Amino acid sequence: MSARGFWDDTECCRRATLGYLKFVLENKVFLLKRRNGEKHYEAMENISRIPDHAFTPKQMSYVDCVYEMVMKQMGFPSYVGQKSKYGINLRA
Numbered sequence: 001m002s003a004r005g006f007w008d009d010t011e012c013c014r015r016a017t018l019g020y021l022k023f024v025l026e027n028k029v030f031l032l033k034r035r036n037g038e039k040h041y042e043a044m045e046n047i048s049r050i051p052d053h054a055f056t057p058k059q060m061s062y063v064d065c066v067y068e069m070v071m072k073q074m075g076f077p078s079y080v081g082q083k084s085k086y087g088i089n090l091r092a
Contacts, residue, residue: 014053017060020067021048030073031066040066 024031024044031037031044044066047059055063072078 013060014055017055017063018053020063024063024066024070027070027074030070034069034073040069 021044024041025048028041031041034040044063047055047063050059068078068080072080
């Protein structure tokens, strides 16, 4: 619990990010088939080397997005985000 009296889910998100990283790194073949796959895979390797797995919120979000890319490439259901009529990706 955080100092303000609310539950802090940072540790839960960190554990989920570690699971997503493991999944992405194990399924390298599917990620490399995607556009800019080498760039995303290299970024995943760099993020996985962070000491004590102290990920920033942006890194955790990026890992989640790459995880969804791999799931989509494998043919499984994946979350793409909500697009507005202006073409802006809205994260719901």
